[in-house]
Amino acid sequence: MAMAVAGERVSIAALEDFCLRVLSELGVSDQDARTTAMALVTTDSWGVFTHGTKLLRGYARRLRAGGLRNDLSPRIEKDGPAWALVDGQSTLGQVTSAFACEAAIRKARKCGAAFVTVRNSCHFGAAGYYAWLLSQAGMLGIAMANDVPSVAAPGSKGPVLGSNPIAFACPGGDADPILLDISIATVAGGKVYARCKRGEPIPAGWLVDDQGRPSQNGALYPERASLAPVGGHKGYGIGVFIEILAAVLSGAAVTKQVGSWLFGDLSAPTGHGAAFLAVDIGAIMDLPMFYRRIAALAREIHAEPTAGGSPPLMLPGETEWRNRRRAEAEGIELPEDVIASLLETAAECGQPFLV
């Protein structure tokens, strides 16, 4: 098809190919383009469209302006048996994060567990993608990052911390991995924009205005409102520790020092931090036994009685794996905003979208 329209399905391969062409055109190495394309398209295939190929346009503009570097590579700045400090050198956040995950896996295979903290990264897309990468290597994986402040603290008038995503993944043996990817906000900012765009009201509990009062006026976000932290002091507190693990400890930019990857100066590095933890399951427990125990937990949760008419309880990630299988079989049905963004990217980069 010469141009994708909403409702049409795009194959995983075709979407990856488009990302590869765009990134290659911008001087990104084949390997780094593949790493980034795989991250973005896998995320779309999970149905997490806010963190998939929609991001490509912003990354492309930043590559063109020099805030993202196509001529450098992430490197290990310091390391020890079970840890590493990675300097992303302002390459794509996906490239830096995949590099950091590889280091975590390598070290965890030797030592049983490893922690990697990262500086000079950029926006890395979906935290869950990296936790999943770790789980693909037989690890219990945790991934986290900081970001430009958008989330209030209990009592604050403005944003204090970034959405500071954290993701966990556990391989399932013959079953799908268990995969959780959450931010410290009650809901993602993308959901506020989407409701505003559709003219729908903002539910109570999502936003705090610039006087620290609960607000349901989506038009205030992000200039004059912040996202409410999930569970009040609980989400805020977890966010503080993500900031410490991913940014204070790595030497990355902290809170307000972080540059906006989308709205900030496109020629300047954003300075994001990130952190990854890998625990080598097979070192600790016989793997078939571990998978039997995971399967037993899954069976127990699926067999729980549910409230009137509700479907069975789900483990984290089940929706994503269902979406993935459909995407593999039938292609991905991209939402309008993603298609619009991809068409703009195509025009700006001189790369036809899906011919």
Added chain:
Amino acid sequence: MAMAVAGERVSIAALEDFCLRVLSELGVSDQDARTTAMALVTTDSWGVFTHGTKLLRGYARRLRAGGLRNDLSPRIEKDGPAWALVDGQSTLGQVTSAFACEAAIRKARKCGAAFVTVRNSCHFGAAGYYAWLLSQAGMLGIAMANDVPSVAAPGSKGPVLGSNPIAFACPGGDADPILLDISIATVAGGKVYARCKRGEPIPAGWLVDDQGRPSQNGALYPERASLAPVGGHKGYGIGVFIEILAAVLSGAAVTKQVGSWLFGDLSAPTGHGAAFLAVDIGAIMDLPMFYRRIAALAREIHAEPTAGGSPPLMLPGETEWRNRRRAEAEGIELPEDVIASLLETAAECGQPFLV
């Protein structure tokens, strides 16, 4: 004083001495009694009275009945450079957890990071105590545990996971450690009991009845209601991963297999799991630099404008350290329920309370 009454302040030393005498009388070794007394009294001194010396009576009854062992010690069952599997051998959860933290610190000093998972533990009191122990060794510390199910999943009719506490601690150099200790429930079950006892209504969002409906009837808890997970799928999802890290991976009892330390068969082990992570800050970053960066983050958060009349924003743990300093200077003002429990413990163990 021959008997403590509400409003009177008890010194940290006197309270520790009472715990020591009770535990020694029950055949617990000096060292293990000290470890446990220190954990319980430190927690009281933070003002976290639900997880301090109030627990002593239940532990004492379990020691007497044999469900907790005074004749065994926790041991490392398997380990590698940056991990260990600890078998608590049904000793006091405090003893097992402190032992596991020591292993984590020892290994993290050599490798930069270490993960320790634990089986055959028991109720361990406040997760924050162990995260703090790790932070006292210059580590970023994380502590977690599973427990008897009391928390609903989104859509469930009954409890699916335990309160599955998780705590984080970061040393502050000259400043207090940053310390977060939370459960995956919107609020702790203890708060439901306390409101019921005082005849106060239960706020919306705390409880789910046995048909999966939101409930404000505290009398239903715990038989016919469960605690709501904080942030819905977010709290539930984090709880699943705590269950995996602390129990599936360690070979501990999982969800409904866990015995209630308080209401279950006092002569049988509870089988709790736990997990601890230590990251050696000094291996990764020059320590004075790290503390300067932590101080800068703290200054920034303290300087945030707050909503009309609100006091400055706090870092996690600030209330606890304020309570601790007052406890050191003036003693601890124990609440009535704690004093009642300690007096019962005194009577049952033939050890006078504070003579």
